[in-house]
Amino acid sequence: MNTHLNWLLLKEPQTKTENIFDGLDVSETTRKDYSARVGLFISYVQQHGFSQHSCTAFKRYLQGRTDYTISTKNKYLATARVFLKELNRRGMLPFDVTYNVRQFRQSKKHKRDGLTDDQVHLLGVKIKYLPPTLRNLRLKTMYSLLAFQGLRQIEIVRLNVEDIDLVRNLAFVHGKGSDDKEPIYLAPATQKALRAYLEAYKATSGALFSSLGNRKTERLSTKTIQREFYVQFKELAYNKTVHGFRHFYVTELLKSMSMQDVRKFSRHRSLEMLMVYDDETNVEKKSKHVFKMFARFGSVTA
Numbered sequence: 001m002n003t004h005l006n007w008l009l010l011k012e013p014q015t016k017t018e019n020i021f022d023g024l025d026v027s028e029t030t031r032k033d034y035s036a037r038v039g040l041f042i043s044y045v046q047q048h049g050f051s052q053h054s055c056t057a058f059k060r061y062l063q064g065r066t067d068y069t070i071s072t073k074n075k076y077l078a079t080a081r082v083f084l085k086e087l088n089r090r091g092m093l094p095f096d097v098t099y100n101v102r103q104f105r106q107s108k109k110h111k112r113d114g115l116t117d118d119q120v121h122l123l124g125v126k127i128k129y130l131p132p133t134l135r136n137l138r139l140k141t142m143y144s145l146l147a148f149q150g151l152r153q154i155e156i157v158r159l160n161v162e163d164i165d166l167v168r169n170l171a172f173v174h175g176k177g178s179d180d181k182e183p184i185y186l187a188p189a190t191q192k193a194l195r196a197y198l199e200a201y202k203a204t205s206g207a208l209f210s211s212l213g214n215r216k217t218e219r220l221s222t223k224t225i226q227r228e229f230y231v232q233f234k235e236l237a238y239n240k241t242v243h244g245f246r247h248f249y250v251t252e253l254l255k256s257m258s259m260q261d262v263r264k265f266s267r268h269r270s271l272e273m274l275m276v277y278d279d280e281t282n283v284e285k286k287s288k289h290v291f292k293m294f295a296r297f298g299s300v301t302a
Contacts, residue, residue: 020038020083020086020087020090021034021035021038021082021083021086023086023090024082024086029154033075033079034079034082034083037075037076037079038079038080038083040076041058041076041079041080041083044057044058044061052095052097053097054084054097055080055081055084055097055098055101056101058077058080059077059101059104062076062077062104063104070104070105073104074103074104077101077103077104078103080098081098081101084096084097084098085098114240114243114244114245114246114247114248114251115238115240115244115245115247115248116248117248117252119236119238119240120147120245120248122236123143123232123233123236123238124143124147126232126235126236127139127140127143127232128140132196132200134197134200134201134212135212137193137196137197137200137201138197138201138209138212139228139229139232140193140196140197141190141193141194141196141197141209142156142209142225142228142229143193144187144189144190144193144194145171145190146242146245146246146249147245147248147249148187148189148190148249149171149184149186149187149190149249150245150246150249150250150253150265150266150267151173152175152176152246153222153225153226153242153243154176154222155173155174155175155176156209156220156225157209157219157220157221157222157225158173158174159171159173159174159207159208159209160205160206160207160208161198161201161203161204161205161206161207161208162205163181163208164194164198164208166186166191166194166195166198169185169186169191170183170184170185170186171183171184171186172184173267175267176267182267184267207219207220211224225242226241226242229242246266249266250262250266253265253266
């Protein structure tokens with residue numbers, strides 16, 4: 001094995017290996033995700049050594065991990081592949097270790113259902129009557145952006161005060177995988193929540209949502225968003241994630257709009273994922289018809 005590579009993988013601390021991702025043309029968020037996950041592969045190599053079969057062996061190791069979902073395994077494997085390819089590109093690895101190593105096969109169906117109409121409504125009622133503190137006003141605004149605008153968590157994090165135009169009722173969103181911001185029209189409920197929040201927040205520029213307490217200068221993180229809503233979900237006994245809002249939003253649109261229009265409002269770059277949502281909606285709807293067909297046979301229990 002290349003001496004430089006041996007030194008990098010086996011002896012140098014992870015903080016140095018993270019620098020390998022600096023040359024990638026990806027977003028800062030993606031770069032941080034890679035840096036956070038590469039440690040598992042580095043640890044594996046430290047324990048088992050490195051060879052031209054290390055990527056395949058790492059995949060088999062992940063396959064045997066029962067504490068990881070397929071989605072999580074794919075994330076770790078993808079990180080290892082990107083890391084190794086970048087080493088090869090830089091000349092630190094004389095061969096492509098990732099050749100013919102594929103990702104784990106994963107169903108395109110959603111593993112956890114989104115929030116239902118009733119759940120979103122009940123959650124909205126609960127949040128509506130929270131005391132009008134800055135933290136609660138922030139929560140109400142994020143709820144509106146998630147439920148009524150279908151924003152992704154990272155899109156909420158990236159919003160600046162300057163991105164909100166309440167004269168024209170627009171927000172300029174830095175979308176997933178996009179280099180530019182795109183305007184979206186704000187629903188009346190979202191406008192109302194933003195006005196109340198901005199009046200209390202009193203900021204004229206910078207991050208729309210920042211941390212509270214001792215970290216007021218820091219932009220809110222997706223983890224904080226998840227933590228804030230986890231508290232609300234737990235109190236209502238919801239076994240859901242914040243991404244459930246996105247599922248709810250798209251599913252609601254599909255009930256009355258064409259897939260092309262839904263793509264515009266949800267800002268999906270392709271129709272492939274929307275077809276998954278649409279398929280789920282159709283199966284749920286048609287399953288009631290199927291149950292009715294077999295209802296005449298009765299039940300075997302009293």
